[in-house]
Amino acid sequence: MINLVLFFAILTGAIQSIRSKRLIHSAIWLAGVSAMLSIFFFKMGANQVAVIELSVGAGLVTVLFIFAIGVAGEEAITARPIIPRVLTLGLVTIFLVLLVWFIFPPSTTVSLTPEPSLSTVLWEERGLDVLAQIVLIFAGVLGLLGLLAEAKPPLDQPMAQEFIVKRQEGLAELVRESDQSAPGSHLPEEPERLGEHDSVKEVSYP
Amino acid sequence: MDLSSINIGILTIIGLLGIGFYGLLACRNLIKIVIALQILVKAALLGFVTAANISGKVNLGQSMAITVIVADTVVAVVGMALAIQVRRRMGTLDVKKLSNLRG
Amino acid sequence: MASYLIILTICLPWIGGLIVWWVGDKHPRTQHTLASVFAVLAGITSIGLTFYSSDEALIQISMGSIFGKFTLIPDGLGVFLAAIATVVGSLAVIFSINYMQDEEQLGRYYALILLFIGAMAGLGLSGSLLFMFFFWEITAFCSYALISFHNDDPKAVAGGIKALIVTQFGGIGLLAGALISYATLGSYQINDLLTRAQSLPSGVLALIAFGFLAAAIAKSAQVPLHTWLPDAMEAPTPVTALIHAATMVNAGVYLLARFYPAFEGVPGWKTSVVIVGMLSALLAAIMALVATDLKRVLAYSTISQLGYMVYAIGVGAVFASQFHLLSHAVFKALLFLSAGAVIHAVGTRNMYSMGGLSLKMPFVRTVFIIGSLALAGLPIANGFFSKELILEDGLLHGPTWAYWCMLIGAGITALYTARMISLVFYHQPAQLEPSHDAPTAMRVSLALLSTGTFTTWLLAGPFSQILNETLPLHELRHLQTFEMALEILKSPETWLALLVILIGISTWRFQGSFQAILRTLRPISNFAKEGLGFDWVNAQIVKGIQSAATAFRYTQTGILSWNVLGILGGLVILFIILAWGA
Numbered sequence: 001m002i003n004l005v006l007f008f009a010i011l012t013g014a015i016q017s018i019r020s021k022r023l024i025h026s027a028i029w030l031a032g033v034s035a036m037l038s039i040f041f042f043k044m045g046a047n048q049v050a051v052i053e054l055s056v057g058a059g060l061v062t063v064l065f066i067f068a069i070g071v072a073g074e075e076a077i078t079a080r081p082i083i084p085r086v087l088t089l090g091l092v093t094i095f096l097v098l099l100v101w102f103i104f105p106p107s108t109t110v111s112l113t114p115e116p117s118l119s120t121v122l123w124e125e126r127g128l129d130v131l132a133q134i135v136l137i138f139a140g141v142l143g144l145l146g147l148l149a150e151a152k153p154p155l156d157q158p159m160a161q162e163f164i165v166k167r168q169e170g171l172a173e174l175v176r177e178s179d180q181s182a183p184g185s186h187l188p189e190e191p192e193r194l195g196e197h198d199s200v201k202e203v204s205y206p
Numbered sequence: 207m208d209l210s211s212i213n214i215g216i217l218t219i220i221g222l223l224g225i226g227f228y229g230l231l232a233c234r235n236l237i238k239i240v241i242a243l244q245i246l247v248k249a250a251l252l253g254f255v256t257a258a259n260i261s262g263k264v265n266l267g268q269s270m271a272i273t274v275i276v277a278d279t280v281v282a283v284v285g286m287a288l289a290i291q292v293r294r295r296m297g298t299l300d301v302k303k304l305s306n307l308r309g
Numbered sequence: 310m311a312s313y314l315i316i317l318t319i320c321l322p323w324i325g326g327l328i329v330w331w332v333g334d335k336h337p338r339t340q341h342t343l344a345s346v347f348a349v350l351a352g353i354t355s356i357g358l359t360f361y362s363s364d365e366a367l368i369q370i371s372m373g374s375i376f377g378k379f380t381l382i383p384d385g386l387g388v389f390l391a392a393i394a395t396v397v398g399s400l401a402v403i404f405s406i407n408y409m410q411d412e413e414q415l416g417r418y419y420a421l422i423l424l425f426i427g428a429m430a431g432l433g434l435s436g437s438l439l440f441m442f443f444f445w446e447i448t449a450f451c452s453y454a455l456i457s458f459h460n461d462d463p464k465a466v467a468g469g470i471k472a473l474i475v476t477q478f479g480g481i482g483l484l485a486g487a488l489i490s491y492a493t494l495g496s497y498q499i500n501d502l503l504t505r506a507q508s509l510p511s512g513v514l515a516l517i518a519f520g521f522l523a524a525a526i527a528k529s530a531q532v533p534l535h536t537w538l539p540d541a542m543e544a545p546t547p548v549t550a551l552i553h554a555a556t557m558v559n560a561g562v563y564l565l566a567r568f569y570p571a572f573e574g575v576p577g578w579k580t581s582v583v584i585v586g587m588l589s590a591l592l593a594a595i596m597a598l599v600a601t602d603l604k605r606v607l608a609y610s611t612i613s614q615l616g617y618m619v620y621a622i623g624v625g626a627v628f629a630s631q632f633h634l635l636s637h638a639v640f641k642a643l644l645f646l647s648a649g650a651v652i653h654a655v656g657t658r659n660m661y662s663m664g665g666l667s668l669k670m671p672f673v674r675t676v677f678i679i680g681s682l683a684l685a686g687l688p689i690a691n692g693f694f695s696k697e698l699i700l701e702d703g704l705l706h707g708p709t710w711a712y713w714c715m716l717i718g719a720g721i722t723a724l725y726t727a728r729m730i731s732l733v734f735y736h737q738p739a740q741l742e743p744s745h746d747a748p749t750a751m752r753v754s755l756a757l758l759s760t761g762t763f764t765t766w767l768l769a770g771p772f773s774q775i776l777n778e779t780l781p782l783h784e785l786r787h788l789q790t791f792e793m794a795l796e797i798l799k800s801p802e803t804w805l806a807l808l809v810i811l812i813g814i815s816t817w818r819f820q821g822s823f824q825a826i827l828r829t830l831r832p833i834s835n836f837a838k839e840g841l842g843f844d845w846v847n848a849q850i851v852k853g854i855q856s857a858a859t860a861f862r863y864t865q866t867g868i869l870s871w872n873v874l875g876i877l878g879g880l881v882i883l884f885i886i887l888a889w890g891a
Contacts, residue, residue: 003214011221014245018229018238026241037248040218044211044259049271053251056275061244061282068286069237072293077300081232082870088231091877096224098884103216110262121265122272129269133276140280147287230873239869305867 002043009036023074027065034058048118215256222249236292236299240285247278311361312368315381317354318391319431321347322398326423330416337415341406344419348399351426355388355395362388364779366436366498377497380436384779389631389772390433390563393638394556398426400757401551404646406750408547408653418458422551425451429556433563438487438497445483445528448557449476455552456544465543471847472537479527479534479561486520489513499567503782506571518572521564522581529561529615531589536840536847538612542604542658546649549604554611554641559634562618566627570782579623583707586620587714589613592841594721598728599834602658603648606729610684611641613722620715621699624707627783628773633695635772639765640683640692643758647677650747650755651733660729664736670746672755674734679759681730685723685810691766697797700806716809723813731817769793 010033017029034057041050081088115121122130222245229242251271258267293299325347329340366380402422409415428447435441450473457469490502493513506514525531530538530553541553552558565582572578590613597609614637621630650673651666652658667674683692696719704712747755770790776783797803839845 001209003209003211007214007218007221010218011225014222014225017241017245018225018233023235023237026238030241030244033245033248037252040211040215040252041255044215044255045264046255046258046268046271049251049255049268049275052272052275056279057248061279064283064286065237065241068290072237072290072299075235075293075299077234079234079300079302081234082302082868083231083874085232087874088228091874091881092224092228092231095227095877095881095884096220098881098888099220099223101888102884103220104213106212106216106260108212108260110260115263115265118265118268122269125266126269126273129273133273136277136280140283143284144287147284147291227873227877231870231877234870301869305869 003040006036006040006043010040021076023069024066027062027069030065031058031062034062212256212260215252215259219249219252219256222246222252234301236289236301236304237286239301240282240289243285244278244282247274247281250274251278311358311363311383314354314358314361315368315383315434318351318358318395319381319427319434321351321354322395322423322427322430325351326420326427329423330420332416334414334416340415340419344423345399345402345406347423348395348402348426351430352392352395352399355392355430358383359388359392359775362775362779364781366500376439377437377491379440380498381431381434381440382436382500383434385772385776386563386567386631386780387433387435388775389635390556390559391430393559393635394426394429394433397555397638397642398422398429398551400642400754401547401555401646404550404649404751404754405545405547407748408649408751409545412545414458418455418545421451421454421458422548425455425552425557429560432560436499438483438490438499438502440497441499442480442483442487445524445560446480448552448560449473449480449528452476452541452552452557455548456541458545458548459543462543468537468540468543472541475534475537476527479524482520482523482527483564486517486524489517489520503568503571507574511575514572515575515578518568518575518578519581521568521572522578522585525561525564525619526585527561528564529558529619530612531561531585531616531619532592532612533843533846535589535593535612536843539600539605539608539840542602542608546604546645546652549608550642550645550649553608554645555638558611558615559638562615562622562630562634565619565622566631569622569625569627573625579625580708582623583620583711584623586616586618586623587711587718589616590620590718591616591714591721594718594725595833596837596841597725598721599837601660603652603660603663603729603733604645604658606660606725607641607644607648610644610722610725611637613718614641614684617696617699617715617718620703620707620711624703624711626699626702626706628776629695629698629702631776632766632769632772633692633699635765635768636683636691636695636762639758639761640680640690643676643755643762644680644684646751646758647673647680647747647755650751651677654744654746655742656744660732663733665734667734669742672752673747676755676759677734678730679762681726683762685726685814686719686806687810688807690762691764692762694766694769694794694797697800697803697806698793701797701800701802704802716806719806720809720813723810724816727814727817766790766794 013029013033013036017026017033020026020029034053038050038054038058041047041053116125226242226246226249229245230239233239233242251274254267254271254274258264258271261267289299292304296304298304325344328347329344332339332343334340362383362385364382364384366378366382368381370379372379402419405418405422409418412418425448428444428451432441432444432448435444453469453473455469456472457466459465487497491497493509494501494505496502502517509517527534538553538558542549544553593609593612593616597606597613600606600609614633618630618633618637621627621633651663651670654670654673655663655666657663679690683690686693686696700712700715700719703715767790770793836842
């Protein structure tokens with residue numbers, strides 16, 4: 001009985017989420033779907049996932065959506081859908097019928113071996129998954145920072161004048177030294193000059 | 207057909223899949239499309255937990271579901287960031303106006 | 310010992326190609342020398358390999374359970390093809406020293422030629438279908454790259470692309486046959502296919518047989534997939550001599566010869582092969598009779614001679630076809646290279662602009678006439694022995710109507726050969742002055758090839774012995790050379806063929822008396838100049854595909870919803886297929 005209520009609640013929430021005119025309402029309906037789903041998970045025996053889904057789905061993602069909708073602003077798109085509604089509904093119905101035909105009824109095979117606890121499974125057996133998730137989060141954060149960055153304005157201040165003068169003096173000294181040590185030899189090429197420039201710098205800071 | 211969790215679970219998965227795909231096909235607002243993607247991912251989550259329930263390996267299913275939640279959250283975050291940037295640069299979130307190809 | 314020789318034969322040209330390319334275009338003389346050295350070394354190792362031929366897989370590289378083992382077997386057919394490829398290849402490379410003297414980008418040229426030589430040797434020696442396909446595709450790529458070597462000339466580029474596309478049709482046939490054989494037999498090894506061919510269901514075997522036949526037709530430029538060869542004459546002449554006369558086009562004939570024992574029982578296969586060979590021999594000879602471009606005449610002549618080889622396999626004379634392959638490689642390379650010397654000196658390919666060159670270029674005239682003797686099938690030259698052998702076996706084992714067509718084809722061959730010699734060397738007055746006779750490096754190649762023209766028929770005996778020992782499934786008799794020569798000289802079919810050839814030559818000499826007949830045949834000759842309608846069919850196919858592609862552009866809308874519809878639609882179709890299967 002509870003299952004049936006949950007079933008209708010989840011589906012109603014999802015349909016309303018797609019159908020509502022205002023984006024904020026869609027986000028709230030999505031939170032509702034998350035909550036119902038978490039109760040369903042709990043009923044199926046997946047306690048930890050239920051808790052995580054509730055906090056992440058109904059909490060984190062919903063807050064994120066509301067923030068993004070607030071920044072991006074509501075946009076009322078009143079035009080008709082691009083694909084004719086008949087085609088969409090028809091294709092989706094065929095898809096659902098095929099799925100039902102394939103999956104229903106499920107086979108019930110229950111394994112009898114006792115399972116290790118969740119932490120053992122998570123960290124030892126699927127340790128690579130956890131590692132991948134960490135990398136994914138890291139990449140997501142970097143991507144987010146990159147995406148939301150503002151375009152930097154060009155530098156409006158040139159290099160400090162005293163720094164330019166110091167560099168020119170160092171180069172002139174270098175040319176004089178090389179002429180004294182090997183008369184008639186040509187100037188060293190660009191990369192070597194930079195290396196020797198560093199050593200000259202060390203000498204000038206006692 | 208009895209109303210056990212497993213059967214209801216499978217029906218819910220199928221229903222959510224249908225709604226999610228319909229949302230992908232019919233919506234013109236970019237943020238609504240991200241919401242439709244979220245619904246599809248919730249269907250996948252439910253699929254993992256139902257399969258765990260059927261086979262009896264609840265903890266294995268839970269660890270996979272946790273992985274999916276993490277990945278799906280990252281997708282939602284990046285999708286939202288993209289939507290914000292699109293709104294800033296192009297000025298609109300309408301999918302039809304955003305396409306540049308002329309066939 | 311033999312395994313080292315095999316590795317050297319394939320890898321020496323490849324290493325040489327890399328080194329020549331690495332040396333860079335600033336040192337052309339080094340490039341010329343290095344290329345020739347590597348090519349000659351490869352030739353020597355492959356000739357050495359002929360003494361060690363055996364029928365076991367000497368080199369086996371395991372590529373995992375999916376691709377099976379890549380094997381290299383030095384049996385008679387393979388060693389023979391490798392030897393031809395490397396020896397004629399080295400002569401063509403030596404010829405290029407003078408022909409490509411003032412060209413740029415020699416590194417690319419020599420690297421591609423050497424890559425091709427190595428791949429051709431590998432194709433012959435390969436014992437696994439997938440390995441053979443790998444080398445097949447490398448030769449196709451090298452052929453395309455060398456045809457469009459002068460890539461600032463749009464005609465050359467168009468010719469190269471046409472060659473690539475048409476031969477790739479054949480490649481599909483080869484790959485399909487290989488995959489079907491793997492699916493039903495579980496192995497890619499050629500010997501497995503040959504020994505267990507009779508155990509396959511007849512429909513499957515027919516699919517493989519006709520797939521390989523399609524591959525051979527495309528690669529050996531037989532009717533109806535022959536249109537790429539005349540347009541491939543935009544390539545530099547040594548490339549034409551090597552790839553489109555002596556080696557790559559032989560790959561198709563080699564394929565048919567190799568798999569003959571597996572497919573001879575397939576109903577209709579042998580007849581199709583005979584028909585394809587006969588049509589190519591006749592139609593190409595007719596087209597050669599009216600062409601004005603010197604290299605085009607030789608290209609059509611190649612198609613025609615390959616038709617003889619294919620016809621020979623169709624009637625079951627595998628040895629005769631391979632023997633003619635050997636003779637044809639030598640004399641056709643000779644003809645192409647001497648034509649190259651003429652074109653290099655005169656500057657044009659149009660035969661009607663040449664004439665009277667006999668006094669100015671005596672050396673080239675002599676070698677050209679030697680090559681033509683072999684092409685027409687006159688005695689002493691090697692073409693005589695091999696062509697007579699084919700005609701004799703054709704009469705004994707094949708349908709009689711095919712024999713009469715091939716005989717007429719031999720007559721037309723003699724006719725266009727006489728026409729070619731007369732127009733280039735003797736027809737007076739001379740319109741264009743040649744700048745020089747053939748320079749030294751060219752003369753070396755040409756002289757070696759002409760000696761070969763007179764002597765390769767002597768190899769018939771040892772060749773048939775090697776084939777007999779290493780190819781048990783082909784059931785070839787062992788013939789001593791002189792035994793075979795006497796047999797040919799004594800049979801009446803030979804005299805009949807010689808009579809037809811002499812009629813052909815004299816028809817040209819005395820064409821004044823035939824003017825009335827020639828006038829009635831003029832519409833046919835105009836039609837033949839258009840390529841007998843085959844080029845028109847090609848152009849229509851290309852136009853059709855382009856218009857279909859333009860129509861498909863409307864599916865690329867760039868709108869997200871339509872793309873998702875496509876994804877979902879594909880998924881639904883997949884499910885429907887699965888549901889149907891269940």
